[in-house]
Amino acid sequence: MARCRNNRDLEVHHKRRDGGNGIENAEVLCHACHVNTSTYGIPGQSPTPFLHETKIAALRRAGNRCECTRTSCTHH
Secondary structure, three states: OOOOOOOOOEEEEEOOOOOOOOHHHEEEEEHHHHHOOOOOOOOOOOOOOOOHHHHHHHHHHOOOOOOOOOOOOOOO
């Protein structure tokens, strides 16, 4: 599966709205890939934002690069 190569405009996305704010629910996406997620812009309660430390850990784990591998995403 191809991974997005973008390393700019990175955002830490909740994989699941009800999945909590731990590193296991964090996914690093560039803005373009984030917009292509199935939940982006859908009305409903937004999850509590990640702590700064969790964002830093997620970015480090991702190598400061988008983690998107979705076949439905056109940004690859």
